[in-house]
Amino acid sequence: xxxxxxxxxLPRVLIVKRPAAMRVLGDSFVASTKFEIVKAFESPLPLPxxxxxxxxxxxxxxxxxxxxxxxxxxxxxPNLRLVVTTSTGxxxxxxxxxxRRDISVANAGSSYSEDxxxxxxxxxxxxxxxxxxxxxFVKQRxxxxxxxxxxxxxxxxxxxxxxxxxxxxxxxxxxxxxxxCQISYSSRNRKPSVPYHYYTDVQxxxxxxxxxxxxxxxxxxxxxxxxxxxxxxxxxxxVIVNVARGAIVDEDELVRCLREGEIGGAGLDxxxxxxxxxKELFELDNVVLSPHCAYTSLEGxxxxxxxxxxxx
Amino acid sequence: MESIGVLMxxxxxxxxxxxxxxxxxxxxxxxxxxxxxxxETHRNSIRAVVGNAFAGADAQLINDLPKLEIVSSxxxxxxxxxxxxxxxxxxxxxxxxxxLTEDVADLAIGLIIALLRRLCECDRYVRSGKWxxxxxxxxxKFSGKSVGIIGxxxxxxxxxxxxxxxxxxxxxxxxxxxxxxxxxxxxxVVDLAKNSDILVVACPLSDETRHIVNRQVMDALGPKGxxxxxxxxxxxxxxxxxxxxxEGRLGGAAxxxxxxxxxxxxxxxxxxxxxxxxxxxxxxxxxxxxxxxLVVGNLEAHFSGKSLLTPVV
Numbered sequence: 001x002x003x004x005x006x007x008x009x010l011p012r013v014l015i016v017k018r019p020a021a022m023r024v025l026g027d028s029f030v031a032s033t034k035f036e037i038v039k040a041f042e043s044p045l046p047l048p049x050x051x052x053x054x055x056x057x058x059x060x061x062x063x064x065x066x067x068x069x070x071x072x073x074x075x076x077x078p079n080l081r082l083v084v085t086t087s088t089g090x091x092x093x094x095x096x097x098x099x100r101r102d103i104s105v106a107n108a109g110s111s112y113s114e115d116x117x118x119x120x121x122x123x124x125x126x127x128x129x130x131x132x133x134x135x136x137f138v139k140q141r142x143x144x145x146x147x148x149x150x151x152x153x154x155x156x157x158x159x160x161x162x163x164x165x166x167x168x169x170x171x172x173x174x175x176x177x178x179x180x181c182q183i184s185y186s187s188r189n190r191k192p193s194v195p196y197h198y199y200t201d202v203q204x205x206x207x208x209x210x211x212x213x214x215x216x217x218x219x220x221x222x223x224x225x226x227x228x229x230x231x232x233x234x235x236x237x238x239v240i241v242n243v244a245r246g247a248i249v250d251e252d253e254l255v256r257c258l259r260e261g262e263i264g265g266a267g268l269d270x271x272x273x274x275x276x277x278x279k280e281l282f283e284l285d286n287v288v289l290s291p292h293c294a295y296t297s298l299e300g301x302x303x304x305x306x307x308x309x310x311x312x
Numbered sequence: 313m314e315s316i317g318v319l320m321x322x323x324x325x326x327x328x329x330x331x332x333x334x335x336x337x338x339x340x341x342x343x344x345x346x347x348x349x350x351x352e353t354h355r356n357s358i359r360a361v362v363g364n365a366f367a368g369a370d371a372q373l374i375n376d377l378p379k380l381e382i383v384s385s386x387x388x389x390x391x392x393x394x395x396x397x398x399x400x401x402x403x404x405x406x407x408x409x410x411x412l413t414e415d416v417a418d419l420a421i422g423l424i425i426a427l428l429r430r431l432c433e434c435d436r437y438v439r440s441g442k443w444x445x446x447x448x449x450x451x452x453k454f455s456g457k458s459v460g461i462i463g464x465x466x467x468x469x470x471x472x473x474x475x476x477x478x479x480x481x482x483x484x485x486x487x488x489x490x491x492x493x494x495x496x497x498x499x500x501v502v503d504l505a506k507n508s509d510i511l512v513v514a515c516p517l518s519d520e521t522r523h524i525v526n527r528q529v530m531d532a533l534g535p536k537g538x539x540x541x542x543x544x545x546x547x548x549x550x551x552x553x554x555x556x557x558x559e560g561r562l563g564g565a566a567x568x569x570x571x572x573x574x575x576x577x578x579x580x581x582x583x584x585x586x587x588x589x590x591x592x593x594x595x596x597x598x599x600x601x602x603x604x605x606l607v608v609g610n611l612e613a614h615f616s617g618k619s620l621l622t623p624v625v
Contacts, residue, residue: 114453114455114456114478114479115429115453115455117455118425118429118453118454118455118478119425119429119431121421121425122422122425122426122429122431122454123431125418125419125421125422125425126422126426126431128596129418129419129422129592129595129596130592131419131422131423131426131431131432131587131589132426132431132432132435134589134590134592135426135432135587135588135589136432136436137590138576138581138588138589138590139581139588141581143573143574143576143590144574144575147323147574148323148590148595149589149590149592149595151592151595151596151597151600152592152595152596152597153596153597153598154414154415154418154596154597154598154599155414155415155418156414156415156418174477175474175477175478177477178473178474178476178477179414179418179421179474180414274443275443275444276444277438277443282439288431288435289434289435289438289439290431290434290435290438291434291437291438291443291447291448292447293434293447293448293451296447296448296450296451297428297429297450297451297452297453299452299453299456
């Protein structure tokens with residue numbers, strides 16, 4: 001008796017470049033019995049030839065931020081039904097083209113939110129209390145030579161303005177409340193169930209805040225939202241923390257304000273042209289810099305892998 | 313009051329110096345090269361000592377100052393003051409509780425995040441240009457990790473409250489169980505360390521708590537556990553700590569205090585799983601001014617026959 005096997009054709013998911021999570025967690029990051037991974041980065045062929053060479057078409061793509069899902073890329077994938085990003089942000093995906101082609105777009109949801117919120121709070125404390133700068137001071141053996149380190153600024157009772165109160169912004173807010181900070185926020189819409197003061201205008205919030213924490217999406221409305229007027233309103237003691245996208249902040253203006261003492265300090269995880277960071281910031285002790293890794297804890301990435309499994 | 317001699321043990325706050333100078337005859341101990349001569353000269357005019365975490369009033373100093381009536385410490389910790397002798401001689405002692413609680417607790421959390429998420433190393437990574445060669449490695453999540461606090465006084469409680477906002481389960485060790493507290497009690501520090509991802513030292517320094525974090529505790533905390541010390545250097549067996557870190561038996565440490573400040577063990581400087589601060593727990597303009605106001609307020613109250621603001625003895 002012969003046994004016939006029905007070979008199930010699994011949906012094929014394209015990965016153009018290996019995402020950070022895969023480098024660390026390996027293939028198990030996206031292993032699933034429900035789909036097959038197609039790794040374009042393992043082929044020497046340029047992407048268009050690689051895709052043309054596939055016996056079965058790709059119906060989904062995993063898109064880290066450094067692989068923009070442009071109209072051109074979408075055109076190479078006539079059977080594409082789903083884009084899944086490894087980030088919360090979807091600003092690197094041509095949403096208009098996706099809508100036109102009826103392609104669903106899913107992001108990493110709130111897998112990362114806790115880690116990003118933790119980093120935002122960590123950066124804020126670091127700037128106010130000079131943690132990284134003082135750590136450098138001790139490790140450079142300056143403590144016995146120079147005596148006490150300059151004083152920092154108390155976090156308690158500081159007025160913190162959160163730009164964007166999504167899952168990350170909300171988590172930042174609940175954490176900072178425990179430090180006795182006064183929270184206000186600015187967002188596209190007022191959130192009635194939330195106890196914090198709402199500002200329609202970011203500049204007005206800056207004028208009434210000691211620090212701003214940027215937690216919003218990058219869209220054409222938020223591009224360079226944090227500009228010269230906002231810095232002027234924030235003032236010489238004011239602090240900016242950005243864990244969202246570099247382009248939300250006018251980086252040249254930020255650098256100028258920091259160098260000239262127009263604002264008090266900054267904690268930055270993101271920049272306009274990563275991995276390039278304005279060298280002028282390296283001379284400043286009131287700035288804490290991070291290489292876009294607010295989201296990269298091992299536990300956060302493992303959670304992301306679970307999300308992918310579910311989304312498919 | 314300008315004739316009342318107040319001996320300040322070391323530089324601690326220029327604001328405090330100014331305020332004391334306005335009201336008293338301020339004598340700056342650190343400016344005199346010959347300390348015994350200095351004390352001999354001024355022994356009959358010194359009626360108050362102002363000390364801090366580095367220098368207070370030990371038995372020898374108290375015995376050299378026959379007119380000493382009050383020791384006002386610019387700290388909440390009293391480990392540099394011989395309280396027994398002060399009690400015996402009727403010398404009053406005051407400290408600066410409450411006003412620095414929030415700053416120390418804020419710093420403890422800041423150190424936890426800086427250590428687990430490698431914020432200082434990340435900053436170094438960017439400044440050195442290494443980001444252009446590749447991403448920074450993965451770090452360890454803070455939210456949800458268990459926090460074990462040694463000492464649930466004002467500062468320990470403030471740390472717990474903050475860590476709860478990060479969904480951290482809270483454990484503690486204390487001489488006795490605290491009845492109205494929802495956190496999990498462990499009867500020994502070793503048990504606490506075994507059951508916590510992050511161990512925080514937040515108790516006062518005394519003979520009983522010296523080296524309360526010893527090799528056994530560090531081994532219980534383990535290669536995935538981290539130690540945060542915002543108490544006093546002698547709470548931790550520093551030699552053992554260096555060995556545990558260099559041998560990889562302990563996951564990491566963030567230290568604001570050391571056994572012989574300002575000296576820090578050389579071996580710690582090169583470790584990326586270690587954050588080191590120069591005793592800045594209360595180091596903000598706002599808090600140091602509030603502490604100074606308490607010191608001055610206590611001295612004024614004493615010398616005008618009023619009740620002390622924050623007496624200990």
